[in-house]
Amino acid sequence: MQSGADQQVSHPAPLDHPFPYKLVATDLDGTLLRPDDTVSERTREALTAVTAAGAAHIIVTGRAVPWTRHILDDLGYEGLAVCGQGAQVYHAGEHRLLTSVTLDRQLAGLALSKIEAETGPLALAASRDGLEGEVIVGPGYQVQEGPLPVIPFTDVTELWKAPLNKVYVQHPGMTDDKLAAVALAVAGDLVGVTMAGEGIVELLPLGLSKATGLSLAARRLGAKAADTIAFGDMPNDIPMFGWAAHGVAMANAHTELKAVADEVTTSNADDGIAVVLERLLG
Numbered sequence: 001m002q003s004g005a006d007q008q009v010s011h012p013a014p015l016d017h018p019f020p021y022k023l024v025a026t027d028l029d030g031t032l033l034r035p036d037d038t039v040s041e042r043t044r045e046a047l048t049a050v051t052a053a054g055a056a057h058i059i060v061t062g063r064a065v066p067w068t069r070h071i072l073d074d075l076g077y078e079g080l081a082v083c084g085q086g087a088q089v090y091h092a093g094e095h096r097l098l099t100s101v102t103l104d105r106q107l108a109g110l111a112l113s114k115i116e117a118e119t120g121p122l123a124l125a126a127s128r129d130g131l132e133g134e135v136i137v138g139p140g141y142q143v144q145e146g147p148l149p150v151i152p153f154t155d156v157t158e159l160w161k162a163p164l165n166k167v168y169v170q171h172p173g174m175t176d177d178k179l180a181a182v183a184l185a186v187a188g189d190l191v192g193v194t195m196a197g198e199g200i201v202e203l204l205p206l207g208l209s210k211a212t213g214l215s216l217a218a219r220r221l222g223a224k225a226a227d228t229i230a231f232g233d234m235p236n237d238i239p240m241f242g243w244a245a246h247g248v249a250m251a252n253a254h255t256e257l258k259a260v261a262d263e264v265t266t267s268n269a270d271d272g273i274a275v276v277l278e279r280l281l282g
Contacts (some may be wrong), residue, residue, distance in 0.1 A: 014179070019053035020280055022227035025214055025240060026273060028061035028071065030233035031250055034269050039075060046274035049281050056221050058082065058220065060210050062196035062236050063209075064127045064165050065097065066182065067135065074164060080220065084165040085204055085236060086213030089220075095131070101215060102129050102163040103205050109160065111187035111203055115169065125150070125168040126159055129154045138205060141170055142199055167203040176201055180235075194236040195254075202236075209239035213232050229280075230266075231273050232257060248276050 024047070026032045032039060047057050060082040061068055068083050068090070078093030087097040116122055123140035127133060136158065137143055137150045153159065159167070171179050180201045184193040192204035218228065230237070231242035233253040241247030241260055249261035250272045258264055265272035 008126060011217070019050055021150055021229045021245070022055055023091070023218055023221065023223040023229070024050055024055055024057045024277070025060050025212075025228055025230040026057065027234070027237055027240075028059055028063065028068070030252060030268050031231050031275060032059065032268070033071070037071070040274070041170040042271045043274045046271075046277040046281070050277055053281065056223065058214070058217055058221070060086075060214050060230070060232075060240060062194075062200070062202070062210075062234075063089065063163045064133060064135075066133055067127075069095070069131075080217045082210060082213035082217050084213075085192075085196070085202065086208050086210045086239075087129075087165045087205065089213055089217050097131055098220075099213075100129055101165075101205050101208055101212075103166060105160045105164060106192045107206070108167055108203055111183075112167070112169070114190070115183045115270040117149070118186050119171055119174060119179065123170040124156070124159060127165045127168075129163040129165050140172070141168070144197075144199065148266050165204075169201050169203060170199060196234055196236040210236060211239035211243035214240055216241060229276075231276070233268065237272055248272075 033178055034040060051057055056113055062085045064084040065088050068081060072081060072092040078238045081092050083090050085260050087101040088097055091098055100102065106266040125141045128138050135150045136153050138153055169179065176195050180193055180195045190206065192206050192208050194204060218224065225243050226245050228244040228247045230240045231248045232240060233250045235254055235256045237257055238260055247261045249258045251264060251266045251267040265276050
């Protein structure tokens, strides 16, 4: 598999030595994407060189497919992508879902009740399953600006009417770190809990993580954990770092991810992925 970057620049000359990994896994927001949601020419060229050396590039993102597809299309990316925190393996070139895992809505409802018993009322949103799955947003939930529409709801029963990949929770007076910690403490036996970005605390199917989806996708590509280098910036990347042979945190990464990273590179604004790949390419 080759990343969409191959279509943007010419292939470099053959390497004097082999690239040490078969799989390069990159998070999207805060990692591959710069703050303006673009990928730099330098990073494109580094990924092109990696794929020319025989490795595969795979995007691993917390975004569900509907909120990822337009970015992959803009990049010309045609390979596999792991979306929805590992819930979905998506073939970008064929615009096809290969695997999809959904949240047990009864368990999620129980988990929410237990969390709200500790925190008080939460603002809620959810990502519905499927290639066209909508993001539905309840009262008070602060949506980050983006190109895709959300569907508002006022009756909480709307939350449970269709299969979901995940539920988003926010609290008006609690930090993301604190909210995630409370949710994990009181409901971690019912759902997975992760923080994917500012204002993005998520409830997931129990046991699901980026590592889950990445391992499934890697198997399809004939790669193993020992063959993989991973790049990320948030706590939801911790399982992926635990699975991969080498984890690289961006300079802008959350402190929890930096604590478990094998190395820290420059920021997503300063070509942090390219800095590491260029070194490994020699």
